[in-house]
Amino acid sequence: MTELLNLLAAIALLVWGTFIVRTGVLRLFGENLRHVLARSLGSRPSALLSGMGVTMLLQSGTATCMLMASFVGRQLVPTSAALAVMLGADMGSSLMAVVFSFDLSWLSPLLIFVGVVMFISREKSAVGRFGRVLIGLGLITLALHLIMESTHPLVASPVVRALLSAMPREIVPNLLMGALLAVLSYSSLAIVLLTATLAAQGLLAPTVALGLVLGANLGSGLLGVLSTLRGSVATRRLPVGNLLFKVAGCVLAIPLLPQLPAWLQLAAPSVARQVVLFHLGFNVALALLFVAATGVLAQWLERWLTEPPAPLTPARPQHLDPMALDTPSLAISCAAREALHQADIVETMLRGIEPVLRHDDLELAQQLRKMDDTVDALYSAIKFYLTQISREALSEREGRRWTDIVSFTINMEQIGDIIERVLQDIEDKKIRKKRRFSDAGMAEIVHLHQRLLQNLRLGMSVFLEGNVHDAQKLLEEKARFRNLEHEYAASHIVRLQANTPHSIETSSLHLDLISDLKRINSHICSIAYPILESNGALAAPARQLPAASAAAVPMQQVKDV
Structure with a gap:
């Protein structure tokens, strides 16, 4: 024996x-x-x-x-x-x-x-x-x-x-x-x-x-x-x-x-x-x-052996190949591609906010809100996939990439949650109550929205390529966006003081919107931190832009008006 x-x-x-x-x-x-x-x-x-x-x-x-x-x-x-x-x-x-x-x-x-x-x-x-x-x-x-x-x-x-x-x-x-x-x-x-x-x-x-x-x-x-x-x-x-x-x-x-x-x-x-x-x-x-x-x-x-037709729903992970788990470097690439797929869905949700606002499209708003379930499902799938990759089998650079992917997917999931709440607010406070923004208020929100889309695309590029210059540029956008938020909040106060009817009836929604858009931008800018940190460029503080004179108005004070 x-x-x-x-x-x-x-x-x-x-x-x-x-x-x-x-x-x-x-x-x-x-x-x-x-x-x-x-x-x-x-x-x-x-x-x-x-x-x-x-x-x-x-x-x-x-x-x-x-x-x-x-x-x-x-x-x-x-x-x-x-x-x-x-x-x-x-x-x-x-x-x-x-x-x-x-x-x-x-x-x-x-x-x-x-x-x-x-x-x-x-x-x-x-x-x-x-x-x-x-x-x-x-x-x-x-x-x-x-x-x-x-x-x-x-x-x-x-x-x-x-x-x-x-x-x-x-x-x-x-x-x-x-x-x-x-x-x-x-x-x-x-x-x-x-x-x-x-x-x-x-x-x-x-x-x-x-x-x-x-x-x-x-x-x-x-x-x-x-x-x-x-x-x-x-x-x-x-x-x-x-x-x-x-x-x-x-x-x-x-x-x-x-x-x-x-x-x-x-x-x-x-x-x-x-x-x-x-x-x-x-x-x-x-x-x-x-x-x-x-x-x-x-x-x-x-x-x-022919491929079956692609499913109509994008919720199913497209790139998380279980066969790649035995090759950690390949599995990291699979997770990164799936994270970009998740970001594409978030971008679709974000882009849809403007037509919902302009045309009071209730059906589109509901479709976009359902897409957050897809974003959450992809986040869970990516997170589980990454936990199956042996951290010991990763080189130092691959280990940093592993962390970058985790951080990126968390930010995308949180952005999706914020967009879902924004769309719900638009449905409850604007569409169903048949209210509309003033022309100036709509222009401000549209401007912030367009800038947010540009920053999201820049953030996806930073995540994909890891370019330090673009990461620094993205971090600078955090200060710019904050200045714009304060400026537009102050402009809204001016319209309230002028008793502009549309501004009065949409005041709460308007202030919540620009605040939520700023929160989304903060999550987008967070993509830059791991890239800058891994390249030793985070020690230098991001260049602060001169704030507009209206920046002195605190947001809480604006909401209290």
Whole structure:
């Protein structure tokens, strides 16, 4: 029992080591990794090489599949090029299996020691993130050594020998068993290395071991499909295409399996080496056979897996791809795009205030107020999506962007709430009571409203591009808007003193409106603070503009008149 627990713990350590390497590489390279992938898809050979290189870094073909599936879902890369990347990714994974099949037990303590020193001394820097990768590689080599040590007592156990010898020699059951083990362990690499170790100990017959390896390859394709079930139709095309390539490869390889052990003995005397070389040869053959067919398969997938019609309501998040959560830098971009989608709806609500005021359009006001539910739903979706992103996996710059998105979405949600209340006030105090503003009062509100729209567009630009100059300009608008509010409040007092009828009957609404518009502007200007703070430009106070003479009139005093 103890030997079995040791074996299971060693397998778990192997899977955990591959996870640490994958997360460490994502933290180290971040957006650069996906930029390299996106730039290297000009030809099929370069796509193959880029997929191979990225997978050797990530130690996971499934991680590469999910990354590329997100690109395909956003139409950043064509499906045909992504399929070529996945063929290269499978070659990269099999190459690492060959590397780890050597006796690297001497390397494990060195990698772990150096990695821990680098990680502890410089945890938040690139050095610390590289140390994390070294720790993962050290754990992988240590786990492989422990697996070999754990199998020695099992070899001597008559019960274990009887169970393994009872495994069917038919290829299909072994294929299904290998696929199941790969899915359960979330790592085809771990299953291939475990199979090689068990075969070297004499616990598995050569044909059984090769069948399990074929199944592990099939399981890696299934992992991609299962991991993208929640994604869009476009996102699911790549994993399905990759799985079809693997199924075709297995169909072609099954008739050759009985003869393969004899052929592999000519290439390598060690049974373990024969298993990993078969794994490598299978994936190289897949790449050579099917790389030219990626375009045809991509066209077929695009005809077969078509996008459903877009929903009429904008409430559903459009860019929060759950598949991107395993790549934090990509998930941050998804959240930023959804935040801009939320801001677009807020802009629509804000723009609608003027026609409601001018034409007493009650139906439009009610439609705009309902849009606040959409803004709130998007805020909740973005907030939940951001909480699913591992903060530890973010670089310092990505961490600041995470904070910027949270701040931006909070401001948009609060602006939506204010606009909803403004529209409700217009309905209750103007439209239903059939009142109207004076010409001068309407002109003042329209001017503030137009300036507010300009500031909102500037705020969205600041959020998108992070330009410090524009952020400073936006912050200056806070003082300008405050001065205008005081000026127009004082003008309203003058009209009240002149007994202007329309000004008297809409006085409360008029003052509430300019006050609410100022509050909206304050939320818009708040977008600039994180940008200026992250660039060290917040220390310099925003340039104060000369206030109009009417600014001396406090708003509370105006409302009391």
